[in-house]
Amino acid sequence: MASRLKESGALTSDWLPTFAAVPRELFVPDLMWPGRAKGTGAGQGEAIDRNEDPEAWFSAVYSDVSLTTQWDDGQHSGTGKGRTPTCSNSQPSMVFSMLDALDVQETSRVLEIGTGTGWNAALLSERVGPGNVVSVEVDEENAKSARERIESAGYHPTLIVGDGFEGHREGAPYDRVLVTAALTEVPHRVIGQVRTGGIIVAPYATTYGGEGVVQLTVQRDGSAVGHFVGSSAFMRLRQQRQKRRHVRDYLGGKPWPADGEKSMTTISPEEVGDWLPMFAIGLQTQGMFPWAEYYDDGTYTLWLRDAAVTSWATVDYEPGRDEFEVYQSGPRDLWDEVAVAYLHWDNMGRPEFGRFGLTVDGETGEHTPWLDHPSSPLRPVC
Missing domain, CATH: 3.30.160.690 (Bacterial toxin RNase RnlA/LsoA, N repeated domain)
Incomplete structure (x- = not known):
């Protein structure tokens, strides 16, 4: 898988030692539902239980697909599929593309919003040191199992059970913020916990649909500005889910x-x-x-x-x-x-994700999308 990820450009040479040091298998539960590869349909495949079919389990773990590990906020049990996937071990190409966009330095202090299965927190701990990593998870059961996996792998970052939308002010200021759930609103409280020049990498979803990873840099005036770096398809941040009427x-x-x-x-x-x-x-x-x-x-x-x-x-x-x-x-x-x-x-010539960008006002929280440059905002059609 490392070779495939390097060939695609997702896994860069500076992250290769970290990839080797933190095996994905340590952060995947025995029961999971692998995502389908591109071109074979959307959604999750049937459940795979490591105890019953270890060969299929390892094959899925070392494939470039996401692995659903929880349905319906933990209310679902059994090997069938629930209604809504609510936790996963993300697709490796997406994981390392986002880590590359995060542009961590050797001593960067990093806040992760959404611990999930713990793989990202462990990767970051290996790269910048566990003392520089704070990870927040809203789901108590996910947080508990992630802690066990991370500590079993030999890392001891600061792990918080709480509302990631609020960030974690006690550990601020941060040099980098990585969000592992889709946002419809970048929290201005989190922006306020990042140093000037710090970077926030997050999946940003519109209400209508479609989603991309945005790389924001925090400015002196407290705003955050940056381009999208590619498409994405993450589960929504639990605090920003939308209830839709029939x-x-x-x-x-x-x-x-x-x-x-x-x-x-x-x-x-x-x-x-x-x-x-x-x-x-x-x-x-x-x-x-x-x-x-x-x-x-x-x-x-x-x-x-x-x-x-x-x-x-x-x-x-x-x-x-x-x-x-x-x-x-x-x-x-x-x-x-x-x-x-x-x-x-x-x-406009059907611009790709990389030509779009986003500005978030640090005081009002107003979000302004733009094309090519912040001076060319996209105006709402209504």
């Missing part, structure tokens, strides 16, 4: 299309459904999210809903069609907003 709550008790107004669009739902355009749309829209309702004949309905439960839209996809039926209802024309954001991205 589509029936938007229809006012009436059958679809209720009071929706009909129109047609030449933009296919397929065009706006990939991770990159979703991310670009999400940076330009606020408080809306999509959901696809699939049918057996290969068609589907793209639903759009707003977080305020005031507006909805549907777009029906049928293969081979050039126009698609749209219904919209409420004070916001959600499909129109998506179309404007998509066309803006398209007209």
